[in-house]
Amino acid sequence: EDKVVQSPLSLVVHEGDTVTLNCSYEVTNFRSLLWYKQEKKAPTFLFMLTSSGIEKKSGRLSSILDKKELFSILNITATQTGDSAVYLCAPLSNSGYALNFGKGTSLLVTP
Amino acid sequence: GAVVSQHPSWVICKSGTSVKIECRSLDFQATTMFWYRQFPKQSLMLMATSNEGSKATYEQGVEKDKFLINHASLTLSTLTVTSAHPEDSSFYICSASTQSGNTIYFGEGSWLTVV
Numbered sequence: 001e002d003k004v005v006q007s008p009l010s011l012v013v014h015e016g017d018t019v020t021l022n023c024s025y026e027v028t029n030f031r032s033l034l035w036y037k038q039e040k041k042a043p044t045f046l047f048m049l050t051s052s053g054i055e056k057k058s059g060r061l062s063s064i065l066d067k068k069e070l071f072s073i074l075n076i077t078a079t080q081t082g083d084s085a086v087y088l089c090a091p092l093s094n095s096g097y098a099l100n101f102g103k104g105t106s107l108l109v110t111p
Numbered sequence: 112g113a114v115v116s117q118h119p120s121w122v123i124c125k126s127g128t129s130v131k132i133e134c135r136s137l138d139f140q141a142t143t144m145f146w147y148r149q150f151p152k153q154s155l156m157l158m159a160t161s162n163e164g165s166k167a168t169y170e171q172g173v174e175k176d177k178f179l180i181n182h183a184s185l186t187l188s189t190l191t192v193t194s195a196h197p198e199d200s201s202f203y204i205c206s207a208s209t210q211s212g213n214t215i216y217f218g219e220g221s222w223l224t225v226v
Contacts, residue, residue: 042217097208
């Protein structure tokens with residue numbers, strides 16, 4: 001059975017801090033690992049990771065995948081209050097485009 | 112702008128009635144769309160896979176007769192919650208993938224409240 005575990009489940013930091021969010025997964029016929037940010041409504045896409053060891057960056061956010069250890073991390077540097085959200089990861093398999101999400105990490109950035 | 116549109120964003124219905132939620136892909140054709148449900152403070156849970164021109168595939172524990180899915184065209188899938196009960200109150204979101212599968216887009220979601 002496919003499984004996704006995210007940690008920590010929740011996190012409170014001060015503005016300017018750096019955070020690392022973790023995602024471990026088990027999936028049959030792995031294709032990619034996706035990260036999303038969810039605020040009040042639907043998730044917004046952050047990253048799709050397919051290859052191990054290649055860091056993807058978007059501004060203060062970056063992510064990397066370890067396909068051997070079945071693990072991905074999402075880093076946010078110099079956090080801002082606008083980063084407060086739930087961050088979700090989900091592995092994508094070759095058998096389709098359905099996503100089985102982890103429970104997410106709820107991040108709160110305080111001023 | 113949104114590439115997957117969901118309607119309505121908010122809906123309140125009486126217990127026992129049915130409500131339909133639409134999911135449209137705006138700039139691309141989606142042979143497959145997905146419906147998720149999210150209860151407060153919980154993660155998105157896949158309900159079903161909607162296949163254009165054929166029957167939907169439901170996840171274990173999701174009642175197909177209660178959550179009717181119709182995917183009559185390459186750009187539209189509908190989810191109908193039949194005989195709604197208060198416990199069906201939730202956030203329902205659809206997603207669709209481009210043909211290449213490189214990006215998965217989510218609709219804006221629909222908040223359903225059954226009173």
